[in-house]
Amino acid sequence: MMFLTRKIIFSAAHVCRNPDWSDDQNRYVYGHCAVGTGHGHDYICEATVKGSINSSTGIVVNLADVKQLLRTVVTPLDMTHLNDNGDLFQGQEPTTERLTRALWHRLVPMLTQCELARLNIYESRTRSIEYIGDDTMIYVTRRVEFNAAHRLHSQVLSDEENARIFGKCNNPNGHGHNYELEVTVCGPLDKRTGMVIDMGLLDELIQREVVDRYDHKNLNMDLEEFREVNPTSEEFARVIWNRLSPHFTQPTLYKIRLVETSNNSFEYYGEQEL
Ligand SMILES: [Zn+2]
Ligand SMILES: [Zn+2]
Structure with missing residues (x-):
């Protein structure tokens, strides 16, 4: 097809x-x-x-x-x-x-x-x-921007292996990204509003669970979820998914898209089979 x-x-x-x-x-x-x-x-x-x-x-x-x-x-x-x-x-x-x-x-x-x-x-x-x-599956995507610093470094790899895999992103003092995050939820039309989700509710959740927590932070040093976890964008997208998804039952959280740079973006749908 x-x-x-x-x-x-x-x-x-x-x-x-x-x-x-x-x-x-x-x-x-x-x-x-x-x-x-x-x-x-x-x-x-x-x-x-x-x-x-x-x-x-x-x-x-x-x-x-x-x-x-x-x-x-x-x-x-x-x-x-x-x-x-x-x-x-x-x-x-x-x-x-x-x-x-x-x-x-x-x-x-x-x-x-x-x-x-x-x-x-x-x-x-x-x-x-x-x-x-399908009136029961309408997708709404909201996009926000924030910035944060990180250093890509795995604690289970040697310094040489880290340098080889992560290159410049392994710089000991870190570097920053202007992240873009797209949050997509899926659900039926609320006949009361003509919306899938109240804009205020969606914005509140994204602001509280993502922007307030990560904006202008050093992911490695300021956030306990990255003490043991290498803050790659793959891991970051999964962490954001895990923070947001419990708050969505109707509509449900469908997709996270994290844009690290204009060249690199990452999509996560949870562990569901696609
Ligand atoms: Zn980076
Ligand atoms: Zn308008």
Whole structure:
């Protein structure tokens, strides 16, 4: 099976507020999307289709056709205020979860030569939604940045072996990274909010369990979890997973992605079979 992705960008305004709730409750559930009368997002929409390669053409489907279908679905929303779109949202808060789900259901009947595998919408650099056609499994990814120092050095290896394996990262006085962390949770749409998880809750957990603990720290010297453990990004991703996962039952924690540098990133899904 082959997977192909086509991207399209559109801009729209929205505000997510439940008039029956206080300002504080709206801010907790919807974050900045609850503020004022509206704000804009440059939404990046990626449609991934799947299918078999046609032996005559060597392609699954002409991506130019997928692009045209995406345009048909997205163009009516471009430069509009989503709250005014009664057809898509019926007066409900136009969350990115609802937006992604609605565009999926518009696109699927149009795709006759291939099957839609997933639809991703990035509302900003720090929050995105993935929909795969299953209302019980909607993926929300939140991204944060922090920095920390470490030295890669295994206590069970000789100095020579450490120097050979870790190279410059074995420098005795350490070095620093601007880490990027993506936390992906998976669960059903909360009909009360139109979200998978309250933004305030997700942000609180990431802030408390990761950023407050590791930002501007020396992992080897300041954190007891790395007294005996070499703070590689593999181990670090697993430690972060183990700190976060007990707090997620509905939705569940699906994936941790730790970006160490622009060249190196690490994904961890727990010990589940994929
Ligand atoms: Zn917003
Ligand atoms: Zn390093």
